[in-house]
Amino acid sequence: MTKEKSEPEAVALAVEPGVQRPRERIFVCAQDLFHRRGIRGVGVDAIAEAAGTNKMTLYRHFGSKDELILEYLNYKGRKSDEVWTEIEAASPGDPIGQLYGFVDKAAKFIAEDERGCDLANAAVELTEEGHPGLRVIEEFKVRQRDRLARLCGAAGASRPELLADALVLLIEGARVSRRSVGTEGPSANLVRTSKAVIASFGVPPRTKHRSQPKAANRRIHRGK
Amino acid sequence: MTKEKSEPEAVALAVEPGVQRPRERIFVCAQDLFHRRGIRGVGVDAIAEAAGTNKMTLYRHFGSKDELILEYLNYKGRKSDEVWTEIEAASPGDPIGQLYGFVDKAAKFIAEDERGCDLANAAVELTEEGHPGLRVIEEFKVRQRDRLARLCGAAGASRPELLADALVLLIEGARVSRRSVGTEGPSANLVRTSKAVIASFGVPPRTKHRSQPKAANRRIHRGK
DNA sequence: GAGGTTTGTTACCGATCGGTAACAGCATTG
DNA sequence: CAATGCTGTTACCGATCGGTAACAAACCTC
Numbered sequence: 108m109t110k111e112k113s114e115p116e117a118v119a120l121a122v123e124p125g126v127q128r129p130r131e132r133i134f135v136c137a138q139d140l141f142h143r144r145g146i147r148g149v150g151v152d153a154i155a156e157a158a159g160t161n162k163m164t165l166y167r168h169f170g171s172k173d174e175l176i177l178e179y180l181n182y183k184g185r186k187s188d189e190v191w192t193e194i195e196a197a198s199p200g201d202p203i204g205q206l207y208g209f210v211d212k213a214a215k216f217i218a219e220d221e222r223g224c225d226l227a228n229a230a231v232e233l234t235e236e237g238h239p240g241l242r243v244i245e246e247f248k249v250r251q252r253d254r255l256a257r258l259c260g261a262a263g264a265s266r267p268e269l270l271a272d273a274l275v276l277l278i279e280g281a282r283v284s285r286r287s288v289g290t291e292g293p294s295a296n297l298v299r300t301s302k303a304v305i306a307s308f309g310v311p312p313r314t315k316h317r318s319q320p321k322a323a324n325r326r327i328h329r330g331k
Numbered sequence: 332m333t334k335e336k337s338e339p340e341a342v343a344l345a346v347e348p349g350v351q352r353p354r355e356r357i358f359v360c361a362q363d364l365f366h367r368r369g370i371r372g373v374g375v376d377a378i379a380e381a382a383g384t385n386k387m388t389l390y391r392h393f394g395s396k397d398e399l400i401l402e403y404l405n406y407k408g409r410k411s412d413e414v415w416t417e418i419e420a421a422s423p424g425d426p427i428g429q430l431y432g433f434v435d436k437a438a439k440f441i442a443e444d445e446r447g448c449d450l451a452n453a454a455v456e457l458t459e460e461g462h463p464g465l466r467v468i469e470e471f472k473v474r475q476r477d478r479l480a481r482l483c484g485a486a487g488a489s490r491p492e493l494l495a496d497a498l499v500l501l502i503e504g505a506r507v508s509r510r511s512v513g514t515e516g517p518s519a520n521l522v523r524t525s526k527a528v529i530a531s532f533g534v535p536p537r538t539k540h541r542s543q544p545k546a547a548n549r550r551i552h553r554g555k
Numbered sequence: 556g557a558g559g560t561t562t563g564t565t566a567c568c569g570a571t572c573g574g575t576a577a578c579a580g581c582a583t584t585g
Numbered sequence: 586c587a588a589t590g591c592t593g594t595t596a597c598c599g600a601t602c603g604g605t606a607a608c609a610a611a612c613c614t615c
Contacts, residue, residue: 124438128561129562131559143458144458145371145455145456145458146459147369147371147372147456148371148456150601150602150603151602151603151604152601152602152603159564160562161562161563161564161565162603162604162605163562163563163564163565163604163605163606164561164562164563166603166604166605167561167562171493171603171604172602172603172604193346202545215464219477223455224507226511227507227510228455230510230511231369231447231455231456231507231510232371232372232413232455232456233371234368234369234372236448244511244513245511245513248508248511248516249512249516252512252516252517269520269523269524270518271517272470272519272520272524273501273517273520273524273527273528275385275504275508275516275517276500276501276504276505276508276517276518276520277497277500277501277504278504278522278526279503279504279507280499280500280501280502280503280507281347281500281504281507282503282507283451283455283503283504283507284472284499284500284503285453286451286454286455286477287450287454287469288469288471288472288473289469291502292472292473292476292497292499293476293494293496293497293499293503294500295496296493296496296497296500296545297500298527299493300493300500303497303528303531304497304524304527304528304531307527307528307531308343352591353591353592374571374572375571375572375573375574376571376572376573384592384593385592385593385594385595386574386575387575387576387592387593387594387595388576388591388592388593390573390574390575391591395574396572398571493567517587519569540564
């Protein structure tokens with residue numbers, strides 16, 4: 108099992124000590140390391156060191172690694188919730204625009220980050236059945252889907268619940284596919300596919316397209 | 332980090348020693364443990380013990396844990412390839428039937444097993460960049476998608492490559508969603524969604540439906 | 556300046572990690 | 586029978602795991 112640290116590998120986030128309290132630095136570094144190396148792939152020592160502090164201080168603020176994991180998962184869920192307010196602010200009172208905005212945003216996240224959904228990844232890593240983190244993940248995913256279903260309904264979809272499930276599958280699949288085969292794989296067609304599915308549910312294309320992507324490089328087949 | 336073994340937990344596979352050579356027993360147990368607890372969640376000692384042998388014998392057959400992982404990933408890919416021959420045998424000369432059979436089979440696998448795709452899970456766990464296992468995973472996923480694209484073309488889809496990508500996203504998403512929110516989540520609508528997408532690409536419904544699922548319990552909305 | 560709180564430091568703990576050396580037992584095959 | 590090749594056993598290696606005790610230094614507040 109070849110290890111992957113030894114060197115500080117560009118020093119996680121270069122959190123200079125003093126600018127924030129240790130607890131904040133620890134939490135920020137834990138997010139970054141959990142995201143990049145996985146929950147089981149990083150130890151508490153590495154987190155503390157990346158945060159410019161030590162293990163003892165970590166354990167004073169987070170009773171255990173599991174507690175830190177829980178706070179990490181809850182934070183990721185909260186941060187994803189905030190994206191919704193962004194989407195609503197971008198197309199106020201325009202559910203159709205919000206629906207397409209949601210898909211666009213998901214595609215952008217996927218293109219920019221190779222590690223996929225932190226919560227879904229955590230669900231793969233937390234194999235001890237009954238781990239409290241699994242509940243956090245499930246609750247978030249259900250909340251996200253229901254919110255999307257409501258939006259689909261507001262946009263006039265014929266069967267909003269079914270459309271929401273379809274979009275969830277497409278986006279979730281794009282995240283994991285992007286991890287396995289990269290940006291050139293099936294995830295490259297997420298937006299195109301989603302729009303086709305949305306249209307097949309009777310939702311019209313968005314009218315006031317406030318940021319149409321530049322019409323260049325529209326390709327369906329990846330090079331092969 | 333609460334551990335999850337201590338007890339032999341129903342003794343992995345109850346591989347009685349003697350019936351197979353140690354190498355086979357080790358490999359079978361490694362598959363089961365990697366699948367259930369994740370690659371990083373199980374050590375070589377646990378594998379050897381579950382196989383009724385010891386670590387030394389394991390290392391005589393597999394030079395390292397990484398080699399064992401590689402053989403595991405390659406085996407999983409090969410086994411998935413075999414599913415294709417089953418599908419073709421079930422609907423010989425009937426690409427449309429094979430296409431629907433592919434979706435049905437995926438849905439069945441997802442309903443029966445909560446752990447999702449072993450290869451996709453491994454891609455999440457193998458975070459050390461450049462790990463040889465990642466290449467195995469990518470090659471398999473590309474191979475699988477291209478095969479599906481060819482089938483979509485044979486079935487008369489209007490844009491077979493795009494349909495293949497859409498189906499890959501749906502299925503991949505269903506696997507990961509099933510892990511996060513269970514069988515009652517969006518993955519419950521995988522078949523329904525896939526059929527709608529397939530139809531929207533101009534592929535007619537299958538004619539010689541050789542095993543129509545019992546018309547009962549067809550529900551779109553899960554209870555909420 | 557005194558008091559209490561938050562930190563850093565060092566040294567531990569038992570357990571597990573991946574991996575190896577040396578040797579004894581056992582079976583097969585000639 | 587002897588020789589060879591698997592296998593099991595034990596003990597070990599250095600490193601890391603999650604987690605803790607004890608004490609000194611720094612800090613902030615009054």
